[in-house]
Amino acid sequence: MRMYIQVAVQLAALVVTVRGQNALRGLESTSSSSLPSDDSFVFDGSNSNIAKQLYTRHKAGDTNDAVSLVSVPTAVSERLDPLNIKFDDLPGLVQRAVLWDTGFGISPTNAAVQIWTVGNYTMADIAIPQQDVGAAGCTFKNCSQPNGVAASFTLICSGDQMLSVARCVADTFEDNGAAGYLGAMWSNGADPDVAPQIRLRDHSWTDPVSNRSYSVYAVHTVPTALDVAWNQCPANNGYASVAVPCHRRDSYSDEEIAAMTMPTGSAWVTTWLAEEFATRDAGSFNLLLLVLIVLGVVLIAGSGVVWYCWRRRSTGKPDLSACALGADLTCYLDGGTPELPSRSTTYSTRPTTQLSCFSHSEDYESAGSNATLKLLQGSVHLQGRRIPRIP
Helix, strand or coil, rough: HHHHHHHHHHHHHHHCCCCCCCCCCCCEEEEEECCCCCCCCCCCCCCCCCCHHHHHHHHHHCCCCCCCCCCCCHHCCCCCCCCCCCHHCCCHHHHHHHHHCCEEEEECCCCCEEEECCCCCCCCCCCCCHHHHHHHHEEEEEEEECCCCCCCEEEEHHHHHHHCCCEEECCCCCCCCCCCCCCCCCCCCCCCCCCCEEEEEEEEEECCCCCCEEEEEEEEECCCHHCCCCCCCHHHHHHCCEEEEEEEEEHHHHHHHCCEEEECCCCHHHHHHHHCCHHHHHHHHHHHHHHHHHHHHHHHHHHHHHHHHHHHHHHHHCCEEEEEEHCHHHHHHCCCHHHHHCCCCCCCCCCCCCCCCCCCCCCCCCCCCCHHHHHCCCCCCCCCCCCCCCC
């Protein structure tokens, strides 16, 4: 029994360990689990570290409407489940941070859209530097911002040029307003106090010179009302926003997608979720699981012991059915006198394989005992027959 309990404890410990590992499932090996503490971080459009900016704004007390998704991605649920966190229970800013950090944007129809990163890029650095966009042959519309830092928007840039430097691929999604959408597919600059959106839009157009049609997906970080139209600057000399262009998923084969990186989350975001939003039930579950496993193994082991004892007893018990149920009673039906043992009365629980009616001393105290006489008198096969007197 002790061995069964030890096995149960080891099994429970293994399950607890696996659940702990699942809580950090898919974490990037290069990421740190420590929460951001760098006060020098500024979300200025030169990076796509949207999760960190949303964390900063959440800690500053900013709030926003909850995200309304058609369905929560499985990857997000699997990340939150070990912490016993429901996506719908998180504040809006935190929801967006988790989605982005796990590799998702939001389509115009509120569907979560999978994003893959190219090469070794992460979700925090898929924003394309202006020098790379310029090197691809694109031109810019430059604008000023309230903090004195210049912002830029693509002005003349073909789809091929833009995609040649893109660092991400977005799954296909529906955008009924794509044909009339005139926002810039790339831009930098940002309000340092903004709580970024993660809206995906489809930039579709036909080039008037080459007559070629293009479709470039882009992540926009401000609400639709604040999108800046092509060849325009933000109203009232306001802040610009970062826009991140991505390839379309249907432009790649499954083999090419398999070679890309599917973001699964950074360690520090998991730490943030665990420290601020995980419930106590997440920790108590492991103890409950341990108790259930131990009880289950003990019950199974106990049942096995009971069965074994019953089986051993049933196989060791003498077969008296021949005397009781009318099989050939050769010891009496031939009219002879049974040969009785002459040794002294003993008691033994050792089973015997003999089929004699008097072979088991556990059931008969002695050859001439009252128990033997009563058995003979009650036999249906001896009724009407004369039992010889025992000298």
